[in-house]
Amino acid sequence: MPTFLFKTEPSTYSFADLVRDRHTTWDGVSNALALIHLRTAKKGDLVVIYHSGDDRAAIGIARVTKAAYPDPKLEDPSRVVVDLEPVEKLARPVSLAEFRGDAVFKSLELVRNTRLSVMPMSDAQIARLRAIVARPARA
Secondary structure (H helix, E strand, O other), rough: OOEEEEEEOOOOOHHHHHHHHHOOOEEOOHHHHHHHHHOOOOOOOEEEEEOOOOOOEEEEEEEEEEEEOOOOOOOOOOOOOEEEEEEEEEEEEEEEEHHHHHHHHHHOHHHHHOOOOOEOOOHHHHHHHHHHHOOOOOO
16 A cells, blocks of 8 residues: 655644544645655555654554645646544654664655655555554664
8 A cells, every 4th residue: 555654743633633624625735746746646545744853753653544635825837735534643753863773764765855744655664663552662
């Protein structure tokens, strides 16, 4: 199943906000490469929600409920949004340092280009993320 990682500043919109709201339209993406990735998101795809800023950690899993469509707030058809619903909060946050320290993530854009807000994850990467969550965090 296709999986993505979406970055958000938690002070703008956090995973807890998504849980509270039960659904949201994921907007505000303007980077050309991030928009290319966002356009490939389909209903049912999973999304790892990653908090940027001070947190710098994966926090939860969401699901795309509506595939990419033009942002209704803008008059630019190249700017798209998707609708999301929460699936689960991760048992513990997975830090950027953990991503960087694991060879499975060496090709993940998060490790290579920390400014990109939407990126695909491979099946191996999402499986590794779930395995990391299942073990205690390192001090």
